[in-house]
Amino acid sequence: MKTIGVLTSGGDAPGMNAAVRAVVRSGIFHGLKVMGIKQGYKGLIEGNIEEMNLSSVADIIHRGGTTLRTARSEEFKTDEGRGKALNVLKVFGIDGLVVIGGDGSFRGANALSKEGIKTIGVPGTIDNDLGYTDYTIGFDTAINTVIDAISKIRDTTTSHGRANIIEVMGRHCGDIALYAGLAGGAESVIVPEEEFSADAVCKKLIKGRNRGKLHSIIILAEHIVNPYELSEEIEEKTGITTRVTILGHIQRGGSPSAFDRILASKMGAKAVELLTSEETGRVVGVKGNEIINLPIDEALKIENKFDKNMYNLTKILSI
Ligand code: F6P
Secondary structure, X not given: OOEEEEEEOOOXXXXXXXXXXXXXXXXHHOOOEEEEEOOHHHHHHHOOEEEEOHHHHOOOOOOOOOOOOOOOOOHHHOHHHHHHHHHXXXXXXXXXXXXXXXXXXXXXXXXXXXXXXXXXXXXXXXXXXXOOXXXXXXXXXXXXXXXXXXXXXXXXXXXXXXXXXXXXXXXXXXXXXXXXXHHOOOOEEEOXXXXXXXXXXXXXXXXXXXXXXXXXXXXXXXXXXOHHHHXXXXXHHHOXXXXXXXXXXXXXXXXXXXXXXXXXXXXXXXXXXXXXXXXXXXXXXXXXXXXXXXXXXXXXXXXXXXXXXXXXXXXXXOO
């Protein structure tokens, strides 16, 4: 192993820069040449690649987004696209690759590994939707962004005696809603893993109002129900004015938390260590306090477990 490449792919996540920095610096520490591939698999196909040095990753550990930029490449999913990518890797003499992204990016890394390129995946997504790892890079920062928003929205909600539905991201995973809901003291948390009942939300609101509650925060994970239709239903059934806030991409930005920076640094360094041991087709993760690694095939088969106990706790604490 002489030359490795690093790319970030899929939705960006706070902490990706810290992971890139760890890959570049530990790669150089191990005597490797490190190439930065811009715009994920799209940039790989296009040969948008340049050598990185210690200074290329200076002043980025605290920055959100990804300085390598990212993309969702449809072309890379085709045999032809992957063929082009393999040629580019050969031209640049890249024999090892660190892919920082989510499950789609890992599938791409696995395909390249099967074609003989040594690849290691590092989980970077705010969704925390990868079952093999306790946490993905970016999740902690995202939930902190959400709880900051909840606090602000609660101020105005209380002043007016209203309810507010806050829609959060997560794709098909309820972790952002669940963790932010518990940490933000939400009255109701609606997640894809649990059955949704508008009546249960309304009942909670009426109970709260009857004991003098001045606000109600309803955290709604995306893709479950239209938040505006839900707010109309709540207003009709309870008489409580209900506003909607869709947090959107604000959840993907911002300076990474200390947790995400540390996780990203450890994972990026581990990925390089695996490449120097000629390992391939593996992903790095965290279980408890330990950085783990396992085959991509195996990792992608592990179903994401929803923390039902934590969900029940949000209900108990918001009675
Ligand atoms: O996977 C990260 C994520 O932010 C999801 O939570 C969300 O559903 C999706 O990406 C949004 O994607 P885009 O930025 O392409 O609209």
